[in-house]
Amino acid sequence: MTMNIDVTYTKSLKPKPIADNIAFGKHFSDHMAVIDYSEEKGWYDPRIVPYEPITLDPAAMIFHYGQTVFEGLKAYRTEDDRILLFRPEKNFRRLNLSSDRISIPTIDEEFALSCLKKLLEIEKDWIPTAEGNSLYIRPFIFSTEPNLSLAPSKTYQFMIILSPVGSYYKEGIQPVGIHVEDEYTRAVRGGTGTAKTAGNYAAAYKAQEKATQEGYSQVLWLDGVEKKYIEEVGSMNVFFKINGEVITPELSGSILEGITRMSIIEMLKDWGVPVIERRISLEELYDAYDKGQVEEAFGTGTAAVISPVGELNWDGRKMIINNKQIGELSQKLYDTLTGIQTGKVADPYDWTVEVK
């Protein structure tokens, strides 16, 4: 795709939220990127327009049969005022993998990324400068055809919206308490667990409600078949350091292939820390705990980067990890990865992409 990206500028700029006090996902920049799709034209009319409402027929398929996928990534402003993205090509790759699962036509990944870069050039003043702040980027695609027939939509819209976000850890990193969910299921092999699609998230709220009621902040998800194996924590991938070795659940067909997950594994290998992707059951984890071998645990994702787990509760069987403190390795991973993302430490892996 080598189409021209048409730009329409807004007539009135919005006030920007005050740094360090920015709630996640509630403020949006002045412009957004849009690309339309129809069966006849494919993806067409890429454009940057003022941030404005979406208007859809009440019969638009998104409201009924839910074909929609999304991505989440961040733009960081470096101390020397450069704009960095972190492995954005991986996000657009995954967007297409998600689309394929949900029967949405794929998009030219490089072109979608070039739209994002152009949008960021225009919106660069929306990238907060304060420590830990960033500009959250939300590409998404949704079905638009007004038709109640049960079949994939013939029309779609791709959009990118931008949202400045404050620091995830305003008061320092606090390990979280996790409720092990053994009733509700997030995903199962053959299902949509590997796709970033809306239905997975709505399905997870019910278990989150239970966790909150019990005083825990997140849910640990088990596999949908045997309800034995660990899959994810909240909307994050999960890692355990057990007896010197780092273990993360293997991509079994129901686990989201996190880009932070992938990067953590690559860093650990580079550092010579033993790391393995394999099935791990709750029983195995609790056995290791009883032997005093569970050293660290953490979730990984775009929002928190690293979210240490301080406590697990599996039907009353409680596990306190590393005295509810962030572990040494978790801290090093957090510092290095956020350092690379924000340009504070060298990027030996060539992960960051500068937006000029």
Place this chain on the structure above:
Amino acid sequence: MTMNIDVTYTKSLKPKPIADNIAFGKHFSDHMAVIDYSEEKGWYDPRIVPYEPITLDPAAMIFHYGQTVFEGLKAYRTEDDRILLFRPEKNFRRLNLSSDRISIPTIDEEFALSCLKKLLEIEKDWIPTAEGNSLYIRPFIFSTEPNLSLAPSKTYQFMIILSPVGSYYKEGIQPVGIHVEDEYTRAVRGGTGTAKTAGNYAAAYKAQEKATQEGYSQVLWLDGVEKKYIEEVGSMNVFFKINGEVITPELSGSILEGITRMSIIEMLKDWGVPVIERRISLEELYDAYDKGQVEEAFGTGTAAVISPVGELNWDGRKMIINNKQIGELSQKLYDTLTGIQTGKVADPYDWTVEVK
């Protein structure tokens, strides 16, 4: 809820589609019902307004995290010009059960039904009169809060739209061929399979694609855990008549509780036909077939009412049912149920509700 339903009439009526040539789900009536929800007010401002587009912020949660539920039912016009609904209270009951699974606030079922009745009074000329035609009714709820935080929406909209539909069987009832799906999963216990929520439907297209490529019209879904037990056919419940007994998969926590399914079971019991809800594996079905005991098979749902299955293909193991003809019992169920729905035969069960 005893709120007043405000009515705003459209200024220009649309032309109605020509009977017997009406494509499903593409034409919509002149008005729609709307009720808003906010945390502070609960459900409020019920109104009937001209059919018009929905306008939403691009960050509205429906586009990202997919909290949405829907229902489908039909209004029929009788030969003596009365308007009948079929067990509509069951649809609003199920809407609330779906909402509960997806963390959407429930709605007053009786009030929602009264909104539908009021809408139908205004739109009664949209109910087609031709044989087999009806007015398809689509109540749905979707999340509207503009917020990318991963938490249930604080605002929602409930809507009812109406779509005149032609006869499902324009050229008589044709038994369909079914592809047995053993790779993709529709639903699993603990998941959202019992809810009418958008994500389930988008997730099913991929398997439907495979079925279509192999020359079959629908997918037979197996359980997500063992991939052994029969769950549904396409978006319908499924029944088998084996050696004089009618068997349908029990509601296991991943099967939609169909209102047609429920009605078929009640009718069979009333007629003294042995009917049982239990797990049934594909192996059991094929064993019975080898013994010559599979007499009839059919799907049940609002759209088709009864959809006979003429052929199954499980990885090359083909089963031809009743010589690809509709079975005697299937035909009787179809005739009786559609007869009751359209007021042509007496309704001994008090299932129909007249809209005055």
